[in-house]
Amino acid sequence: MELSGYLPVLLFLGLAALIAAALLAIGTLIGPKRPGADKHAPYECGFVAFEDARMKFDVRYYLMAILFIVFDLEIAFIFPWAVVFRDIGLIGLIEMGMFLLLLVLGFVYVWKKGALEWE
Amino acid sequence: MTFEALLFYFFAAVMVAASLAVVTLRNPVHCALSLVLTFFTCACLWLLLRAEFLAIALVLVYVGAVMVLFLFVVMMLDIKTLPGREGFTSYLPAGLVVATVMLAELIGLMGARKLMQGGPVRDAATEQGLSNTEWLGRALFSDYILPFEIAAVILTVAIVAAVALTLRRRPNVRTQDPAQQAATRKQDRLRLVDLPHHDGSKQA
Numbered sequence: 001m002e003l004s005g006y007l008p009v010l011l012f013l014g015l016a017a018l019i020a021a022a023l024l025a026i027g028t029l030i031g032p033k034r035p036g037a038d039k040h041a042p043y044e045c046g047f048v049a050f051e052d053a054r055m056k057f058d059v060r061y062y063l064m065a066i067l068f069i070v071f072d073l074e075i076a077f078i079f080p081w082a083v084v085f086r087d088i089g090l091i092g093l094i095e096m097g098m099f100l101l102l103l104v105l106g107f108v109y110v111w112k113k114g115a116l117e118w119e
Numbered sequence: 120m121t122f123e124a125l126l127f128y129f130f131a132a133v134m135v136a137a138s139l140a141v142v143t144l145r146n147p148v149h150c151a152l153s154l155v156l157t158f159f160t161c162a163c164l165w166l167l168l169r170a171e172f173l174a175i176a177l178v179l180v181y182v183g184a185v186m187v188l189f190l191f192v193v194m195m196l197d198i199k200t201l202p203g204r205e206g207f208t209s210y211l212p213a214g215l216v217v218a219t220v221m222l223a224e225l226i227g228l229m230g231a232r233k234l235m236q237g238g239p240v241r242d243a244a245t246e247q248g249l250s251n252t253e254w255l256g257r258a259l260f261s262d263y264i265l266p267f268e269i270a271a272v273i274l275t276v277a278i279v280a281a282v283a284l285t286l287r288r289r290p291n292v293r294t295q296d297p298a299q300q301a302a303t304r305k306q307d308r309l310r311l312v313d314l315p316h317h318d319g320s321k322q323a
Contacts, residue, residue, distance in 0.1 A: 003123065006166070057195040063285040065188040070274050070281075072184040076176045077270065080256030092260040095267065102271040106278035115282045 063115060074103050127167055134160040147193045155186050172252040 081096050110116060140153035158181045165174040259267055
C-alpha cells in the first residue's frame, strides 16, 4: 500500500491525540486543586497501604497472560487468511479449519484442566 | 531528500535512542516501556518498507500481548531498581562477540554484494501487483501449508506446556458456588427460637 493510503490512519491518530490532550487540559484548567497528604497517598480498596507493591505474585497470573499471547498469535495468522480467502478457495478453508481445530483442542484442554478457573 | 527518507531517518533515530534506553535505564518498568517504543517505531519503519502485515502483526502481537506479559512480569517481580553497571566489563567481550556475529549475519543475509552492484531489492508482492498482506496470505495458504499447520501444532504445544508448568492444584481453598448461594432458601439458614422472658415465663 502506498504511504498516502495511511492518511486516514494519520487523521485518526491526530484526532485521538487532540481529544486526549483536550481532556487533560480541560481537567487541569477547570478542575479545583486542593492537594493534601491523604489524597496523594497510595490507595487500595480503602485500606492504608501496609506493604510494598513489588512482591512475588501467584504464577497463575502469568498463565493467563501466556494463554492470551497464544490466542493473540492465532489472530495474526487469521488476518492474511481473511484478506485472501475468496481467492484460495476450499483448500484455504480446510487449512484454516485444521488450524483452528488444533487450537480449539488446546482451548478445550485448558478449559477441562480448569486453568481458567479462579479458585 | 525525499519525505520518505526524512521519515526513515526520524524513525531510525527514535528506534536507536529507545533501544539504548532499554539497556541503560535503571527502572525495569521504564526499560519495558522503552522496548514498547522500540517495537512501535520498528513497525513504522516496516510500514515505510510496504511490509504492512508485519508492521500490524508487530503492534498486535508484541506491543499488544508480549509487552503486556513483560510489564506484568517486571511489575510483579521482587525487583525495584536494577543495580548499577557492575559486571559491565566482564560481560563486554562476550557481548561484543555476539554483536559482531549478528551484524555479520545480517549483512550476509541482506546480500551485501547484490546491494553494492546497485539496483532495487526485488519485492515479490509488488512484482505481482499485490499488497503485502495479500501476497503473504496466498503464499501461506498455497506453498507453505505444512509450516502453517506446524505453527498450529507448536501453538497448541505451547498452551499445554504453559498449563502443565504453571497450574497448581491447591487443596483447602474455600470458594464460593454462586449457584448454591442463589438456591439457598430461608429455612436453610434461619431458625426462629422462643427465648424465655427475664421473669422466667414464656412469651405468648
